[in-house]
Amino acid sequence: MKNTALIVCVLGVACPAAAAQVTENFTSAASTSNGATLGQCSQLTVGLAGSGTLTVSGNGTAAISTPAVGDAAILYSSQPLPATYKVSVEVQNVAYPKGSVENGVTVLAITNNLPSPGTEVDWSTHRLVAVEIDSKPDFVNDSSAFVNYWDSANTLYTWDGSQWGAGDNGWNPYFPPQTSYEVTVEKTATDYVITVSSGGASVTSATVPVSNVAPASSEYLVVGDRITDFFAGSMNVVRVTMPASCGGSDAGPDGSVPEFPTPEAGTGYYDGWPTGGDGYLPSKPRPTEPSACDCNVGARPRAPLGALLLLAFLLLARRRAA
Secondary structure, X not given: OHHHHHHHHHOOOOOOOOOOEEEEOOOOOEOOOOOOEEOOOOOEEEEEEOOOEEEEOOOOOEEEEEOOEOEEEEEEEOOOOOOOEEEEEEEEEEEOOOOOOXXXXXXXXXXXXXOOXXXXXXXXXXXXXXXXXXXXXXOOOOOEEEEEEEOOOOOEEEEOOOOEEEOOOOOOOEOOOOOOEEEEEEEOOOEEEEEEEEOOEEEEEEEEEHHHOOOOOOOEEEEEEOEOOOOOEEEEEEEEEEEXXXXXXXXXXXXXXXXXXXXXXXXXXXXXXXXXXXXXXXXOOOOOOOXXXXXXXXXXXXXXXXXXXXXXXXXXXXXXXX
């Protein structure tokens, strides 16, 4: 029945669902008190401590600021990530105090518990993989990038540009603070793939087997400064893309969740757009507007009658040949 199953999937009758992605680009002003949620699916949560702030004024950024050690400000995923996933964050204007202590920010990290501001000891027991930009007094560069993972014994491994090594004295290129950077972590059934890019050009990419990283029953993303006895700094988060967390499992061809346009004047039709979760075809009117959290969009259209008849003919021919 392998060939039959392939025919069915090609015709769109029963294909595996793709994980829907949702992007928050901070173009609408929002409340950002501790515990507030952001995004069309409330997929992100704000965590604050001390004098840490996270400001979303609707200008296309979430401004994170922790003026001093003891402050914390983070964005984290409200729900656990799926078993396999792809998350990405774009940041710019990274800054932090320079001096006799290490300061900086976490551009993107994956943890094994629901993130919250806490001590360095707490952080060290829950981190899995992370990309950080910070300043270390014993390093020549004052904006060093660290691509890290931790194993089950909590041993730190750092990417040096070509291979992993124990400790954090490997790869530390200079990252101009005003430059925009995108960090992506993709988890497959076998690997974590960590990519850093800028302006569409790859800076580095590292792969580590899932079996090498500390085990986790659930995983969350976190961005910002979550440590309350270490680190201080600031940055602007431009975009966070992650799996949708409010229903729906089908995405468009590029893996994104499209927004519904305004119907063509006087028609009520959404011509040329993917169907919604209710299965309405692009050429058919939807009875109601999608809700503020209609993440089940981009579903595959139902197979047309002609395709079903073709399938029936192929199955019948196969049976007669047998």
